[in-house]
Amino acid sequence: MTIGRGASDVERFWISVALVVVALLWSTREMAPWAVAVSWAGVAAGAAGALHFGLRYARSRGARR
DSSP: OOOOOOOOHHHHHHHHHHHHHHHHHHHTSOOOHHHHHHHHHHHHHHHHHHHHHHHHHHHHTTOOO
8 A cells, every 4th residue: 555645735725725615605505503604614714725825835936025
């Protein structure tokens, strides 16, 4: 059994963006208050992840400002 490489920063960025999209779609549904809170937590976590991994990728490519 071999262990493959981990996800790159770009892949993690797009996964975070996908989390934001899915969580926003779920937040438009009529749900229990706890489920709404979980979906908004997913939006916040996805946005934070996209920012974090997007900046890491930009720094690794030499796009420092």
